[in-house]
Amino acid sequence: MEAASSGPFSMLMHLAGDPTQIDIFSADSCIEGWLATERALAIAQGELGIITVDDARAIAAAATIDIVDRDELWKSSKNVGYPILGLVRQISAQLPAGPDGRVHYGATTQDIMDSALALQLSRSMIALDAQLQQFGDALAVLAQEHATTVMPGRTHAQQAVPTTFGATLSTLLGQLTRHRTRLAEARPRVAMISMFGAGGTSAAYGPQSVAVRHRVAELLELHDTDTPWHVERDGLAEFGWLCATIAGACAKLARNVVDLSRTEIGEVFEPYSSHRGASSTMPQKVNPISSEAIIGLSGTAAALASTLPRIQEAGHERSAGEWQIEWHVIPQLAVLAGSALSEAIVIAEGMRIDADRMRENLDLDGGLVMAEAHMIHLADAMGREHAHDLVYEAAARARSTRRVLADTLPEVAREAGKESLLPEKLTTADDYLGEAVGIVSNAVRSWQQLPVTRPTLTRIDDLAQVTS
Structure with missing residues (x-):
């Protein structure tokens, strides 16, 4: 058996x-x-x-x-x-x-x-x-x-x-x-x-x-x-x-x-x-x-x-x-x-x-994925908390009215008297990737520095050779 x-x-x-x-x-x-x-x-x-x-x-x-x-x-x-x-x-x-x-x-x-x-x-x-x-x-x-x-x-x-x-x-x-x-x-x-x-x-x-x-x-x-x-x-x-x-x-x-x-x-x-x-x-x-x-x-x-x-x-x-x-x-x-x-x-x-x-999915939620990027841009002049509140209101308006953040943000900023702080062209996803590309390079470099594995003793038959 x-x-x-x-x-x-x-x-x-x-x-x-x-x-x-x-x-x-x-x-x-x-x-x-x-x-x-x-x-x-x-x-x-x-x-x-x-x-x-x-x-x-x-x-x-x-x-x-x-x-x-x-x-x-x-x-x-x-x-x-x-x-x-x-x-x-x-x-x-x-x-x-x-x-x-x-x-x-x-x-x-x-x-x-x-x-x-x-x-x-x-x-x-x-x-x-x-x-x-x-x-x-x-x-x-x-x-x-x-x-x-x-x-x-x-x-x-x-x-x-x-x-x-x-x-x-x-x-x-x-x-x-x-x-x-x-x-x-x-x-x-x-x-x-x-x-x-x-x-x-x-x-x-x-x-x-x-x-x-x-x-x-x-x-x-x-x-x-x-x-x-x-x-x-x-x-x-x-x-x-x-x-x-x-x-x-x-x-x-x-x-x-x-x-x-x-x-x-x-x-x-x-x-x-x-x-x-x-x-x-x-x-x-x-x-x-x-x-x-x-x-x-x-x-x-x-x-x-x-x-x-x-x-x-x-x-x-x-x-x-x-x-x-x-x-x-x-x-x-x-x-x-x-x-x-x-x-x-x-x-x-x-x-x-x-x-x-x-x-395409970056725009799935009306471009709200860019909210932090816009907040960080405004934070220099307004302070982080005030910028957060302004973008938060613009994001909530975009979601409730089924519009996009790129339209509601200038509108909310204008109402708050902050329209001049916005850039002529809002930050895009490609501009807001931080260290993403460098992270790839660093991770791959660390991986490639490891030794290459050369498997041995991976079958039962190999054990029969031990000491024989």
């Missing part, structure tokens, strides 16, 4: 699940990680003379996934509560007397499972970083192309002041820049060896415990540590939070696309292909399906992230249930983040933009 088959069918994962993250956290990936850690332990102990070199080689040769009876492994795991005892016995059964008693020598179950998890998390973070790079590269191209594409900036879902589409994308690009930095900074705290024995003292590993741990970390290409983390799960909580907040960044884009693709706005749209986002009954519909998937993925990740402080509650030297929370939540968060990024890449690389509609 394949362990993962016992889970309920998820329509969200079936349609939007990221295959790379699903592969990294599959049942076979877990087994491969456990086996890689057992191989590394035996090799390290053989090199240090704790067990013979011949025994170490025999164990490493036997600890391969082709010898694993999965049905028996999961049956034993259900009875024991954990999989490593059953796995060790299956490895030992392949060996003659002597080396069969040197498998898992001095180790505890959580040493193997945590080190294997660290391998998975390392691969997961590399894959997430590669997706972030692809997503950000696409955004950077769009931001540069539309650095001067004027559109209404919106606050509280209402038009506020003019901006450019490139500037709005640049703020998200800045967030992706920070996420890549966070991933790089977190990796040493997350992809970390765990090899401290039953109670965290390494007593069973003997006098060379430190050397064994260092060598196993080196063989597995994990970061080293001299402090046990069996019950210190802040690194895993940090990983989970990163996954949730990366999904949240994708949802930021998705919500904007949903809003801007509304018929009444019509400025930005998802990629189009025949029947993409189609309705079963309304032939005209082109629903923003990638954005909808991202919002669902991000919302689910946010809910799961609420469990992260709970996994840090594990007491004494071993958890009593908190560990089991991780088994479900951590892989789910990684898959949700990877899936959200996959859909965000689809949007960013195929986004359709109607620059003419953006320009």
Whole structure:
């Protein structure tokens, strides 16, 4: 029985699940990680003379996934509560007397499972970083192309002041820049060896415990540590939070696309292909399906992230249930983040933009989007508060009489005896963009200064090569 088959069918994962993250956290990936850690332990102990070199080689040769009876492994795991005892016995059964008693020598179950998890998390973070790079590269191209594409900036879902589409994308690009930095900074705290024995003292590993741990970390290409983390799960909580907040960044884009693709706005749209986002009954519909998937993925990740402080509650030297929370939540968060990024890449690389509609929408509310610009011009002579009151009255009159601000402002100014303070030609949207173009340049420059990701260890098969 394949362990993962016992889970309920998820329509969200079936349609939007990221295959790379699903592969990294599959049942076979877990087994491969456990086996890689057992191989590394035996090799390290053989090199240090704790067990013979011949025994170490025999164990490493036997600890391969082709010898694993999965049905028996999961049956034993259900009875024991954990999989490593059953796995060790299956490895030992392949060996003659002597080396069969040197498998898992001095180790505890959580040493193997945590080190294997660290391998998975390392691969997961590399894959997430590669997706972030692809997503950000696409955004950077769009931001540069539309650095001067004027559109209404919106606050509280209402038009506020003019901006450019490139500037709005640049703020998200800045967030992706920070996420890549966070991933790089977190990796040493997350992809970390765990090899401290039953109670965290390494007593069973003997006098060379430190050397064994260092060598196993080196063989597995994990970061080293001299402090046990069996019950210190802040690194895993940090990983989970990163996954949730990366999904949240994708949802930021998705919500904007949903809003801007509304018929009444019509400025930005998802990629189009025949029947993409189609309705079963309304032939005209082109629903923003990638954005909808991202919002669902991000919302689910946010809910799961609420469990992260709970996994840090594990007491004494071993958890009593908190560990089991991780088994479900951590892989789910990684898959949700990877899936959200996959859909965000689809949007960013195929986004359709109607620059003419953006320009037209500046006049949608009678040109009131320029109210602050006119206030700031008058503030020099009148003071900000008096200018605010005058423009406020002109805006209210424009809205109530269904006229435009460019007509009501001179009228109100004349009534107040301030008509001479108005310029001959009122400020336009193109004149009131502030740092918008520079923001694009700065965001793209910061993005391009990050190192290029070259993914490694992104498939289960790669783990089979570790230490072999």
